[in-house]
Amino acid sequence: DQQVKQNSPSLSVQEGRISILNCDYTNSMFDYFLWYKKYPAEGPTFLISISSIKDKNEDGRFTVFLNKSAKHLSLHIVPSQPGDSAVYFCAASFGSNDYKLSFGAGTTVTVRA
Amino acid sequence: DADVTQTPRNRITKTGKRIMLECSQTKGHDRMYWYRQDPGLGLRLIYYSFDVKDINKGEISDGYSVSRQAQAKFSLSLESAIPNQTALYFCATKSSGGGEQFFGPGTRLTVL
Numbered sequence: 001d002q003q004v005k006q007n008s009p010s011l012s013v014q015e016g017r018i019s020i021l022n023c024d025y026t027n028s029m030f031d032y033f034l035w036y037k038k039y040p041a042e043g044p045t046f047l048i049s050i051s052s053i054k055d056k057n058e059d060g061r062f063t064v065f066l067n068k069s070a071k072h073l074s075l076h077i078v079p080s081q082p083g084d085s086a087v088y089f090c091a092a093s094f095g096s097n098d099y100k101l102s103f104g105a106g107t108t109v110t111v112r113a
Numbered sequence: 114d115a116d117v118t119q120t121p122r123n124r125i126t127k128t129g130k131r132i133m134l135e136c137s138q139t140k141g142h143d144r145m146y147w148y149r150q151d152p153g154l155g156l157r158l159i160y161y162s163f164d165v166k167d168i169n170k171g172e173i174s175d176g177y178s179v180s181r182q183a184q185a186k187f188s189l190s191l192e193s194a195i196p197n198q199t200a201l202y203f204c205a206t207k208s209s210g211g212g213e214q215f216f217g218p219g220t221r222l223t224v225l
Contacts (some may be wrong), residue, residue, distance in 0.1 A: 002155070006155075043114050097209075
């Protein structure tokens with residue numbers, strides 16, 4: 001049973017607007033969360049992470065928000081650019097040095113010009 | 114040059130054939146992983162290795178085997194391929210000192 005869920009398979013957004021990607025998890029023991037970005041014919045690349053001791057982490061245009069009580073995290077991309085068109089995977093682990101990542105199914109983002 | 118390489122990038126094979134997917138890394142990481150990606154399911158862990166003598170099964174290891182020939186090389190074998198092993202396979206590496214996993218470009222495997 002998937003412990004990390006991305007319920008929106010796709011998202012279309014206009015260039016310059018905000019993209020909001022959502023992720024829910026079921027295991028309350030997860031305490032480290034990551035977002036990976038994947039272009040076609042390439043492997044996933046790390047984008048941003050957040051520890052459960054925080055509720056927000058920013059890196060340039062990318063911000064991840066964590067709501068532990070709701071077991072929910074979101075990735076905000078502001079402003080969205082055409083190069084952001086990719087598949088985004090949410091992942092979770094038990095600690096930042098855990099051997100295993102549990103991945104969501106991914107959300108395909110398309111940024112329209 | 115890429116830090117994590119996978120060969121082949123694409124492979125079509127027939128049911129019952131033995132096939133090996135190879136992964137090499139120049140990052141100096143001791144941890145290596147094999148995942149498969151299926152539509153609608155994300156990435157699932159097949160096997161992982163903490164060093165040359167430490168190999169562990171992941172959540173979907175049935176039908177697969179691995180070999181860690183050196184710190185930099187980790188191979189995945191399908192002893193007798195079946196159609197439901199058609200998927201995109203990724204190798205990843207990670208330092209035991211922490212940080213994120215780094216992924217290779219993937220191998221697209223089709224079993225007819």
